[in-house]
Amino acid sequence: MSNVVSLKSHDEVGLVTIDSPPVNALSAAVRGGILDCVQQAIADPTIRAIVLTCSGRTFIAGADITEFGKPPKQPGLDEVLAALESSPKPTVAAIHGTALGGGLEVALACHFRVADKNAKLGLPEVKLGLLPGAGGTQRLPRAVGPELAVKMIVSGNPIGSQEALRSGLIEEVVEEASAGGETFARKLLAEKRAIRRLRDDDTKLAAARADRSIFTTAVAATTKKIRGLEAPLAAADAIGYAIDLPFDEGLKKEREIFLRLMSSDQSKAQRYAFFAEREAAKIPGVPNGIQPRLVERVAIIGAGTMGGGIAMSFVNAGIPVTLVETGREQLDRGLDIMRKNYDATAARGGIPADAPEKRMALINGTVGIENIKHADLIVEAVFETMAIKKDVFGQIDQFAKPGAILATNTSFLDINEIAKETKRPQDVLGMHFFSPANVMKLCEVVRAADTAPDVLQAVVSVARKIGKVPVVVGVCDGFVGNRMLMARQRQASQLLFDGALPQQVDAALTKFGMPMGPFAMGDLAGLDIGWRSRKDRGIKSEIEDALCEAGRFGQKTGKGFFRYEEGSRAPLHDPEVEKLIDETLSRLGRKRRVVSDEEIIERTTYSMINEGARILEEGIAARASDIDVVWLYGYGWPIYRGGPMHYADHVGLQRLADRLSYYARESNDASLQPTQLLMELAEQDGKFGARG
Numbered sequence: 198m199s200n201v202v203s204l205k206s207h208d209e210v211g212l213v214t215i216d217s218p219p220v221n222a223l224s225a226a227v228r229g230g231i232l233d234c235v236q237q238a239i240a241d242p243t244i245r246a247i248v249l250t251c252s253g254r255t256f257i258a259g260a261d262i263t264e265f266g267k268p269p270k271q272p273g274l275d276e277v278l279a280a281l282e283s284s285p286k287p288t289v290a291a292i293h294g295t296a297l298g299g300g301l302e303v304a305l306a307c308h309f310r311v312a313d314k315n316a317k318l319g320l321p322e323v324k325l326g327l328l329p330g331a332g333g334t335q336r337l338p339r340a341v342g343p344e345l346a347v348k349m350i351v352s353g354n355p356i357g358s359q360e361a362l363r364s365g366l367i368e369e370v371v372e373e374a375s376a377g378g379e380t381f382a383r384k385l386l387a388e389k390r391a392i393r394r395l396r397d398d399d400t401k402l403a404a405a406r407a408d409r410s411i412f413t414t415a416v417a418a419t420t421k422k423i424r425g426l427e428a429p430l431a432a433a434d435a436i437g438y439a440i441d442l443p444f445d446e447g448l449k450k451e452r453e454i455f456l457r458l459m460s461s462d463q464s465k466a467q468r469y470a471f472f473a474e475r476e477a478a479k480i481p482g483v484p485n486g487i488q489p490r491l492v493e494r495v496a497i498i499g500a501g502t503m504g505g506g507i508a509m510s511f512v513n514a515g516i517p518v519t520l521v522e523t524g525r526e527q528l529d530r531g532l533d534i535m536r537k538n539y540d541a542t543a544a545r546g547g548i549p550a551d552a553p554e555k556r557m558a559l560i561n562g563t564v565g566i567e568n569i570k571h572a573d574l575i576v577e578a579v580f581e582t583m584a585i586k587k588d589v590f591g592q593i594d595q596f597a598k599p600g601a602i603l604a605t606n607t608s609f610l611d612i613n614e615i616a617k618e619t620k621r622p623q624d625v626l627g628m629h630f631f632s633p634a635n636v637m638k639l640c641e642v643v644r645a646a647d648t649a650p651d652v653l654q655a656v657v658s659v660a661r662k663i664g665k666v667p668v669v670v671g672v673c674d675g676f677v678g679n680r681m682l683m684a685r686q687r688q689a690s691q692l693l694f695d696g697a698l699p700q701q702v703d704a705a706l707t708k709f710g711m712p713m714g715p716f717a718m719g720d721l722a723g724l725d726i727g728w729r730s731r732k733d734r735g736i737k738s739e740i741e742d743a744l745c746e747a748g749r750f751g752q753k754t755g756k757g758f759f760r761y762e763e764g765s766r767a768p769l770h771d772p773e774v775e776k777l778i779d780e781t782l783s784r785l786g787r788k789r790r791v792v793s794d795e796e797i798i799e800r801t802t803y804s805m806i807n808e809g810a811r812i813l814e815e816g817i818a819a820r821a822s823d824i825d826v827v828w829l830y831g832y833g834w835p836i837y838r839g840g841p842m843h844y845a846d847h848v849g850l851q852r853l854a855d856r857l858s859y860y861a862r863e864s865n866d867a868s869l870q871p872t873q874l875l876m877e878l879a880e881q882d883g884k885f886g887a888r889g
């Protein structure tokens with residue numbers, strides 16, 4: 198008898214319960230357990246219907262990803278599905294939590310499905326660079342029709358119980374999964390309802406068989422933004438086979454594609470990223486079982502772009518926020534922007550029509566820092582200047598209740614220095630959100646010298662609760678993300694001196710998979726900020742200075758490294774810029790040479806990886822995978838390349854060290870010298886990822 202799956206007989210209904218925490222994934226033990234229990238239930242003459250259900254927080258969340266890439270263990274999932282589907286007694290999947298991937302495929306092999314009202318059902322395999330490999334691409338279109346199947350499988354996004362009911366994916370929404378499943382099973386028996394096997398039911402495929410454009414239009418709409426990902430297109434192909442081929446042939450095709458994707462570099466990188474994200478939530482040096490401080494009420498200081506976005510993130514998760522400003526006007530402006538943002542999202546159908554009202558009601562906009570006194574967590578999001586931040590922290594120290602967590606949203610500044618303004622440095626840390634803060638998932642949680650473990654733990658937990666991906670980093674100029682970005686920026690600027698043009702550099706990096714090139718990014722942020730700061734510090738960056746002197750500050754002036762048409766954010770090539778670069782170079786006595794795209798990619802990405810290695814040497818990041826998570830969620834590094842450090846491991850560290858040494862020599866740039874750590878790992882044929 199299995200210790201993770203049990204069979205109980207209740208008055209003619211056999212209840213098969215999976216109990217394999219944390220998420221009831223389909224490990225070999227779970228597969229074996231289900232198979233045994235289902236076979237026993239079929240053999241038991243007192244049982245007339247079988248209900249498959251789960252204990253704990255969720256229905257089966259998919260295949261066990263930790264088994265991927267290892268030798269397969271018996272029984273295979275296909276055998277389990279065949280047992281459920283071919284059962285002569287009706288089988289019912291009773292779903293709560295998340296029925297995902299192989300979990301939903303198990304449910305689709307059952308004859309009927311019910312779910313509680315909070316359940317989510319989906320096939321997210323594309324997010325791991327895969328496609329559903331246990332019949333999902335063949336059974337889901339038969340359950341809900343090809344259009345919704347494309348939407349769910351190609352995007353990987355789940356649907357809720359109500360949509361599942363409307364689309365025919367489930368038969369009923371029940372109060373509680375297990376009991377509801379049992380009641381439903383009894384009803385089936387009473388009504389003598391015929392068993393429905395999706396494999397034999399092509400009704401919902403008929404329309405797309407008659408007019409294939411139903412399918413191709415849905416695919417075109419869902420694959421618009423896939424930027425270099427292989428799996429979504431492969432998944433769409435597999436759904437196409439459901440339309441074109443008999444069930445068993447389609448299943449065979451699906452299996453072939455699944456196995457091909459499983460061994461692809463993209464899927465390996467995406468699976469790596471899945472675990473890297475979860476690993477990042479485990480804080481090194483914080484003892485197991487430490488009780489995080491409770492965070493129920495939050496105050497945010499500053500209703501500007503960052504403060505407003507941060508407030509929205511908390512409110513979106515149902516956490517009330519006191520939003521503090523220095524004056525009524527600034528506060529009203531901030532609240533107005535948030536309101537408009539919510540209204541626009543509701544108008545697009547992104548949130549329910551009544552959500553803007555409900556969410557705004559959770560924000561208590563107020564003037565005066567004394568209003569922070571009830572907050573468990575205070576996030577300062579004022580102007581990025583040390584003197585101002587220090588002043589604000591001095592005031593926070595006066596009004597915050599004892600034990601409150603005091604966070605600064607600085608992106609560069611020394612948090613240890615900020616903490617000194619308080620008499621409680623153990624309560625101070627950084628929460629570096631990325632703009633727009635209500636959208637971007639990354640939150641660099643910056644651990645200062647004295648930050649207490651329960652403070653760190655609390656902030657990591659609350660960040661996850663509001664849908665962010667927290668990564669704990671140490672204090673240094675720019676922390677992990679911006680520090681590496683600066684290293685990349687330095688090379689991008691240098692490439693212009695060597696002969697590349699902004700559009701070439703940006704095109705090479707977007708082709709590599711970045712959402713935006715460094716120069717378009719500069720235009721978005723505004724070139725004048727750096728220009729003014731360089732002037733203050735007596736530093737020059739000739740090409741950028743020349744652009745700014747010509748009034749080209751970026752998007753805000755309609756021209757920077759690129760030109761922008763009225764109302765558009767699309768960067769357009771501008772011959773004026775080429776002229777300005779040529780003039781600057783000839784003034785400096787430099788000649789342009791041909792720069793290859795390969796050099797652009799190597800110099801920009803290898804320089805930031807080298808900085809990443811330095812960050813590891815200094816202990817600013819605990820793991821290479823933490824750096825990858827920062828770049829995946831803060832800067833749009835292409836997930837199918839796993840993050841910069843994973844990419845480095847893939848390229849090979851010896852090659853990286855050799856190329857960096859070469860560029861350091863050629864361009865006489867000491868910052869490109871491979872770091873000690875990189876050299877050592879390269880010598881041992883090691884990998885960043887293997888450092889734990």
Ligand code: 3H9
Nearest residue numbers: 219220222258259260261262263297298299329330331475
């Ligand atoms: C698939 O099904 C292929 C099939 O089509 C074909 C097969 C032939 N396996 O995320 P959390 C672990 S592909 C192993 O922090 P949450 C996770 O690592 C799969 N482990 O919780 C973590 O461990 P730890 C398709 C898994 O509440 C712990 O569970 N399915 C798996 O924020 C808690 O996870 C998916 O892609 C797994 N499948 O979110 C679903 N899932 O504590 C992937 C989780 O040691 N999973 N773990 O760090 C998820 O999306 C989320 O985990 C879920 C819960 C929403 C379920």
